[in-house]
Amino acid sequence: MFNNVTIVGVGLISGSFAIALKDKGFAKHIIGVSRTRESEQKALELGLIDEALPLNEAIKKSDFIYVAIPVDATIPVVKDILDQINETQIVADAGSTKQALCNAIQNHPMRHRFVATHPMWGTEYSGPEAATRQAFTGRSCVICEKQLSDIDAVQKIEHIYTTLGMHLVYMQPDAHDVHAAYVSHISHITSFALANTVLEKEKEEDAIFDLAGGGFESTVRLAKSNPAMWAPIFMQNRENVLDVLNEHIVQLRKFKACLEKENYDYLKELMENANKIKRILH
Incomplete structure (x- = not known):
């Protein structure tokens, strides 16, 4: 489905997501973006990503950008990504809180290319080494403010999550x-x-x-x-x-x-x- 996917953050959720995208044939090439060179190197060694790039370079190459970093960092990073994408690119996040993020980007001109999601899965471990196969199977994924995202973007994200074995739940961010x-x-x-x-x-x-x-x-x-x-x-x-x-x-x-x-x-x-x-x- 996507030639190039960027995962922002190369930890538990994003790493597991990257494995699943490759396993299910959703991504030909995965780019990793991380704050630390150490995490990038580990993700490369483990085969979670195919290359590591700075965010701005990764955005230019990507069809789909998936943000899975601490929620306080998510807001400025998502805003930065939305400032740089075009009408064909898709952005989604995996954050455990939704209202602050959705409020922060509600008036952004590219809000319609963003899908707010929360795959309800995690473990007590973190970092690239914590990534696992079959992580999302049988779990729920919340999608928020579906009506504010373009239909094609939502459908592609829905298809990914359901193919990974997730049950979709639709809620407003405050709920x-x-x-x-x-x-x-x-x-x-x-x-x-x-x-x-x-x-x-x-x-x-x-x-x-x-x-x-x-x-x-x-x-x-x-x-x-x-x-x-x-x-x-x-x-x-x-x-x-x-x-x-x-x-x-x-x-x-x-x-x-x-x-x-x-x-x-x-x-x-x-x-x-x-x-x-x-x-x-x-």
Whole structure:
């Protein structure tokens, strides 16, 4: 479908996306753009990209430009790309927040060549080495403000994601950010907080290593995530994250009060209510 595709950022999401584009025959040649020479070299060695170029040179050569970098950097970079593209090129992003970006480019004359997307997949690892095959299969991908993008651009992006095995969901940017706070962002904050709690109270690293079973490991796994990526997400989605965080604190206080007052009937009730999540997450 595309002769030349540029991925801006050569990490987990973009690297996995590049592998998938090649595997499915969507891209003949992939250009990588990165802030560091080290990342570019690693991506070349791993075969994620075919060449590394500065952004301006990569844009000139590309049919499709895919931006997967921290969300605070995404806004100026997408604006820069839109300033340079023509009417046949397509731009898409993979950011975990959507409203700030969509607001920032809403009046740009080339907004119609941009498709705002969020493939709902990730791991706690980062960098080119973290890229994997089959990363997106069975996951959801949110597309925002579809009506503001050209039909041909949207259709091509939709075709890519569905061919990768993704389920498409359509939302406005503000709704996306609310729901992402509830099902993604709070999970990361909770994981970071739990890791800090254990590190604060348990001073014996051997005990953490030896006794941390599957439950702790799966709950705290996200605490390994890259702060350079997650701090900007929390900042951009601050109001929604604060809202869900306040509710989470309320729920924690309920468990605390049950134990303080030895109210084990209500403790059991709280857990039984939580079990209802099984209906949704099979």
